Amino acid sequence: KNEVEQSPQNLTAQEGEFITINCSYSVGISALHWLQQHPGGGIVSLFMLSSGKKKHGRLIATINIQEKHSSLHITASHPRDSAVYICAAQLGGGADGLTFGKGTHLIIQP
Amino acid sequence: DTGVSQDPRHKITKRGQNVTFRCDPISEHNRLYWYRQTLGQGPEFLTYFQNEAQLEKSRLLSDRFSAERPKGSFSTLEIQRTEQGDSAMYLCASSLQGGNTIYFGEGSWLTVV
Numbered sequence: 001k002n003e004v005e006q007s008p009q010n011l012t013a014q015e016g017e018f019i020t021i022n023c024s025y026s027v028g029i030s031a032l033h034w035l036q037q038h039p040g041g042g043i044v045s046l047f048m049l050s051s052g053k054k055k056h057g058r059l060i061a062t063i064n065i066q067e068k069h070s071s072l073h074i075t076a077s078h079p080r081d082s083a084v085y086i087c088a089a090q091l092g093g094g095a096d097g098l099t100f101g102k103g104t105h106l107i108i109q110p
Numbered sequence: 111d112t113g114v115s116q117d118p119r120h121k122i123t124k125r126g127q128n129v130t131f132r133c134d135p136i137s138e139h140n141r142l143y144w145y146r147q148t149l150g151q152g153p154e155f156l157t158y159f160q161n162e163a164q165l166e167k168s169r170l171l172s173d174r175f176s177a178e179r180p181k182g183s184f185s186t187l188e189i190q191r192t193e194q195g196d197s198a199m200y201l202c203a204s205s206l207q208g209g210n211t212i213y214f215g216e217g218s219w220l221t222v223v
Binding site (some may be wrong): 103 | 143145150151152153154155158166201203211212213214215216217
């Protein structure tokens, strides 16, 4: 059983729409990562959160430790945002053996 | 380029052959991780090193798999007697001990035919 659950698994939206991807986890964590994976495999780290909210450009990530839930938002979505977005739970004090969700496949249509 | 690099990026091999993947982490990072990812799934943890010491191994890492990091810098992941079920992308990542940011390589795709 995957301890990190993401929803939705697939999401298709029109350019400009506000996008929300959700992540729930079942164990206590020290941090939660949001990652972006493009076709071909390369993974880019977007955010590392242990509390509150972080913003970078059009991307916003929030986490609620009590509810064991995090969200990734994309404002003014663009076709270049099309990718797989993965959340990963970090259990240890360092980047110890992340537990990954299955990813959300996002397609932004022009 | 000072990121995490992996080689080869793609490998097609016949069932039963041995394959080896190499990972060069970011130079000052003392932690190095290997993950496996199959189509439609998120990455799964295989093993990690702190310097040259292999500190944790997943039960996914069968006896046919071995990973080394002999000098605490680059690492190799060898798969012996490959099976079709080994077809996956093998991802390497590195970080600083106690650091919170983990940097991923581009991955090495393995296809066993």
